[in-house]
Amino acid sequence: MPCPLLLHLLLLLAIGSSFAQDPPVVELSLGRVQGSTMQSFQGKTIYAFRGIPYAQPPVGQLRFAAPQAATGWGQEEVLKATSDSLVCPQPGISLLMSEDCLKVNVFTRNLDPEEDPLLLLPVIVYIHGGANVLGSGHSLYEAGPQYLLDHEVVFVAFNYRLGALGFLRPLGSTVTGNFGYLDQVMALQWVRDHIARFGGDPENVTLFGMSAGSMAVSLHLASPLSRGLFHRAILMSGSATNHFAIDNVYWTQKLAREVGCPMYEAADVVQCLRDVAWTRIVEVCKAWESFQFVNMKWNYEIDGHFLPRHPTELLAEGNFSQVPLLVSFTANELDYTANVHLENDPLLHDLGSSFEEYAPELFLYQPDSSVSRRLKDFYLGSNVSEISAHNIERFGSIFSDGIIGHGIHRLVQLARRFTPVYYMRTDYVGKRSLSAPTDDQELPLGVGHADDLQYVMPSLWYGTIMAENHTDLFMMKRLTNWFAHFARTGTPLSPKEEHDYWPPCNATDTAMLYNDVATEVGPPGYPERYAVWDELFPTPALGGGVARRQQQLNIVALVAIAWATGVASGLWLFGSAALDGN
Template identity: 30%
Template sequence: MTDLIVPTAQGKLKGKVFGKVYEKPFLGFLGIPYAKAPVGDLRFKPPQDPEPWVGIKNCTKEGTPCPSKHLSFKFYIGNEDNCLNLNVFTRQTKNVTTPKPVLFFIHGGAFILGNNRTEVYGPDFLMAEEIVVVVINYRLGVLGFLAIEDDSYGIPGNAGLKDQVMALKWVQRNILNFGGDPNNVTIVGQSAGSIACHFLMLSPLAKGLFHRAILASGVALNTWATGGTYNLHKLGYLLGYMEQDDKSIFEKLKKEPLKNIVAAQYEYKDDCLLDKIRPFVPIVEKPSKDAFISDLPINIIKSGNYNKVPFMIGYTTNEGMLFELLRMIMTWNKIPKSLDNEIPHDVPHNGDVEKINTIKEKVKNYYFKGNEVGKKTYSDILNMKSDSAFRYHIQKAIKLHQETNDKPMYFYKFSHEGPFNYTKKLVAVTSRILLYILLALAFMTKLIPPINNFFHFLIQKLPMRENLKGTSHCDDVGYLWKYRIHPKIRPGSPEDFYVRRMVKLWTNFVKYENPTPEVDNEHFEGVLWKPISKTDLPCLNIDETLEMVKNPDKERYQFWDSIYSL
């Protein structure tokens, strides 16, 4: 097929027929380098333009992930030599009369985990629509977010976010050759990817590189979104260095094996707890023409000086279930027995013990109704974390944007509980042993596909905890992206309907700037999704049916607003 050979600014590349959706084939171009390999003197530094090649580059196999650890089993993965790569999926590349809208996806993983591989981000569901899909890697953890105060090192921080800007520039230069429209690009992210999208909205470096945004379960105001400090000495400490000056630490760091650097950041346990100050995440840089952001996100939003684009934003009903999954995977992470370490680090108190005690007492009364914090009230702990680590700041961002953004904004709440709520199903198993059995089976499906059937049999039959209510963080992802562990979906089944409905909502926004551009009884039961106004906060509740509700979780938002205002 001539469609499989595509010219780019760096040279020609070859893709493959990746799959079929409803009997229509689509193409995949995998592991395309969008920046120069960040190795040697470029490690930790902002990305550089990709190098050209001679001949035709084979882009039929997935690229290397950026160095990190496997979420479930903690072994080292990735390679920095060619990790700044992206995947492009499209229906056709030749004879495209009208270029297609582009969905540009940024993966989650708390800025320390994740990649663009199709075992999680299979494009099959999305490719049912006439769009082009781009899924990127970016540098994670220390490699993406080392920040040194001395300007002479050229490492001011945010290299991982600048990778995303470089990938967007690659799209602007090349996506037309894949049938995509460079003037119609929607950035989409979930969790840390959503936070990254919000940062891109706030960054002058991303101006003009995208035209819409979809933010799922994260904003730049979240407690775990910014580190706020220079972190070279923190890394030196974690690596066991005795040196105290920047030059000595950095000279040793340049010679340090990559696996040791990646392992060191995991020695800092709080980096995996999303309500603590985290050292290897985005930072506010010193003002300069090359700074990604040079002011606090809240100040940028209030100023109105940012990339104002239409956006969709939302969360799940019980985001805090993620903390239970992290607790089960990280054996050192225990169920809290008090609120001593549970108050978000950005609640202002200036170390005033009396004020801290007042805050803890108010939070305890609100969520625990006088009961003790611990195993018996663990569902209340997760409920509290849903608000403090996710929902409050998401709603805070919405309210701030109401004041300064004149573009259409759409708010949603994902409430649907179904067979593809994989995070909740993993969280709900009754023991760590059963969890690891399921994780091992999910991992093995790559090697032995028939194991997938056994995985789904077990996940339906294993005993599950019944006190976990709502939908977990990441439970919406399985209705947009085809995981390797997804079962075959029978056309006309309820699962087929729910996937098609989610895909329609998201891709309608990508195409038309409106998730329900017209009454659609087939997919949306005639519901029209109303945008946010200056004074009104309508929200689409996505459950078995769709329903417009007004100002959801208002009381919880007001409670945390009162805490932050004490």
Template identity: 30%
Template sequence: MFKLISTSISFLVRPPKRLIRSLSLATEAMNEPIVTVKQGRLQGAVATLHDGSSYYSFKGIPYAQPPVGPLRFRAPQPLQPWQGILNATEHRDVCIQVNLLARSTVVEGSEDCLFLNVYSKSLQPSAKIPVMVYIHGGAYLSGSGNDDMYGPNFLLQHNVVLVTLNYRLEVLGFLSLDIPEVPGNAGMKDQVAAMKWVKDNIAQFGGDPDNITLFGESAGASSVIYHMLSPMSKGLFHKAITQSGTSINDWAQGINGKERAFKIGKHLGKDTEDPKELLEFLRGLPASKLIKLTNVTLTPDEKYRGLPIHFAPVREKKFENVEAFLSEEPLDLILSNKICSIPLLLGYNSAESIIMVQDRLKKLAIFNKTPSYDVPREIVDKISQGKLIEMGERIKKFYVGNRDYSSEDLKEIVQLLSDLHFVYNTHRFAYLYSMHNSSIYMYRFSIESDLNIIKNMSGVDVKGASHADELFYIFSTNMTKEDYESQEKIRDYAWRVTKMWTDFAKTSNPTPDNALGVKWPKYTFANKEYLKIDDKFTESKFADRESVEFWNKLYCEAGLPCISKSNL
């Protein structure tokens, strides 16, 4: 995931032809569920869970106008009503990308991709079933909400409504030119549009519009926290779950957007310093030219410092009559308590960076020579060159002592990169958020089984769960179907994890009863309570304490908001 992943203005006033073509003439039969939403009628399908019970599936539901032609790079525009019945039995195009998870260089998808999927066991508006809306990860440049990765079977056995969605990625979703036409964050505004659609329509699928949990993993997790910070998202959800990501990670924040855009223009053949001229040029290109461009924008420092994720949410300039998704820095908003105060479940995996080890091994000589590349950008901006060199040496010594990194240091490298990119800032965010909210639950996920697809594919022999491994205990996929059906232990793990996630969505408490034999303690900044999600599911205090204290000292020395020494 982190490896490194002309139409006319008539779209504004009438439905696009591809919707008209897809209108179904199907009749309302018992096995062809029909739901009426604000834009028109939808035909779904009936599917079966592992336990034999049935649920309703509605896929490829459009939630905004296709962002093509003159709508490219713009905030999503409201969808116009359609006539007839729209076939919602199959997924539609994903947002154009190179599929990083499949390790493929094949381009897939299209610009016409603003679709969501709804899965529910009831279509009665009176059912008021808790709703879970999932935002996928993929470094803001890969992924979709499709059920090949995010199947509903595990979650629906606990009777929730699940919504998954697509949003624009990389350049098409996160280009920023600092002009009213392209202030940035189009992909985030797509997510808001999908959330508004859910709020307006989910009752027709049995969902409770007043009990919506927003959850996501990696880039999707940082997106969830951005929605907690954005005035555009206010009132659209009521609880949050963030898995392996926050909005205060370097990799979750786009910087120097305009300069990056001009680099893209020059790479593609337009050398200009006029943002409107660049916009006209970029709108005239095929969408296939506007993917996999992050690397051509990297500075010499960015080639080694941090993760190669640079088309990401940005702080927008304020323009008259343009609604901004985010106009202040995330950290400033958190510190000033301009963040939605809702129940939050957050955490990370025990060996997140297994997924990154092979890339780091190729660069060991560079990091042995210049260990300061492991100092986060946020700190670099606050310290002198001498202090930067000194911190780099301290980081290296903390993980491997008075020697160089080697290919034998897999465990140490995994720990270093996990702490740097996930562990510390999860703790830091939890601490800062706890200053204003007491309903927080933290976890550390370390289950290992045949469901740990990412780790098992990596070939890295380090104990623990890799980045994204927990997803296969939450969502059903074809990749894990055989192991799930044949191994009772795996089914038990998935049931326990999804029960906690869905109980949190239902009650704001992941263990409201004694069904799992454990009581997940609330996080406090004094004790940093968390749940070990391992073979035994046990409560504990202060996960990865030694690492967190080390990194916290670096942030404090740089004069950045950090965990108070009195709370360590």
């Protein structure tokens, strides 16, 4: 983290942000909670309640265990929820972190004492991203409410356990991992039980995730534990319906070995690791990320509890929460992930010449030379032996598709048969980007991973809140309008936008909204690229005949949409070849 971030966070933690003479107080069954006030982008008063515990601190015997609900503090005390809590342990500045981090932030403009259900507002609950090892629901660092709270919604963000502390999985059946996801379930239960006291409607909750948070949302779609806790879902740049080879046991054993703990017997492993300082655990795991490439070493477990079977199988058979979905990604996602190594010629040469050896670890699949060769041939060319400035973004597009895009594509293809899915790709290149290279005027040349999130909530990743004359302001207004309307109705467009056109994907039709300065609806993007991943990693739940029929339906739908939009000739050739050749 840069020094300015440290200074901002320390300032916030020290003084909060409340200057109201009469701070807001809400009475919960747990006890009374005192908040503070903030201002929305348009200057509306936000009642902010930050750092409310939703679970007991996961320390001692609760480390590497399912979360336990927070206990009340009684009606005699008032909990001061006037500043963000410390964030969960992760690589960064340890003094800003604590294992006592399972806290929730609630932002509302509706503290009307009347308990009329008709006055309750839709609730948006945000699950942060960060590859399951980074991030938080902190209102300054990542999850500011200022843009969304210009609309009639209640906004909730929270922390959950990360890295080994959230996803450790030793051998045996006594410790089954998924602690971070169980934290999320408990946070959703807290929202169900208490959000009405903040003016939110517990019967109208939209679950919203970004990156690893979006992957988490897809898992909550599939999990029986999350049924009924949310009623719509927004997924930005992530889904668990992909090919990932997950081996939490391997990483658990590696961690145990490196800190001198037992490696095999679950009870011994866990008891030893409970005595290791969290700072040491984070330090050891951070050292594994030597190449700085995006990956997910800690991930979900099929544990028979949170997740009975693979999420792809559950979605394929319709065994999931069939709520309206808004699913999006960016045009360039992780295309620029390798650019950090442009000056590292030895590494780039080795990545090119030894692609087949690197690829399984980088793109998260079991070692298979035929898969590696197919990926290299398609993205780089069979004769390529060097990664350079000439082809480094094509190399990056393998990360874009393998880590992000194909999983989202598969989610849409599976879910649309059971529920409406609004599918979007953000093509708009704004003035700020976390990863895109820049031109001579220091303006981004593309729209990378998480660049669209800056239009939904302000964060220190992108610096200050937009100025009133910022050239990207229209995109912030557009996305927050769409998200708020989706949270209220299950569709992104309001009656005021009837001239716009964004049809949902359904069992017979698949369309994508291309979100640029102007919007346009057309066939889904990157079909040839995702077809390669479909070929290499076929949907497990669909047998040969069913899979072939589903592929045919997908291609026919693509051709029909393409014909309607005037680009059918090229896709027709592609579709005919695919139908004849499989």
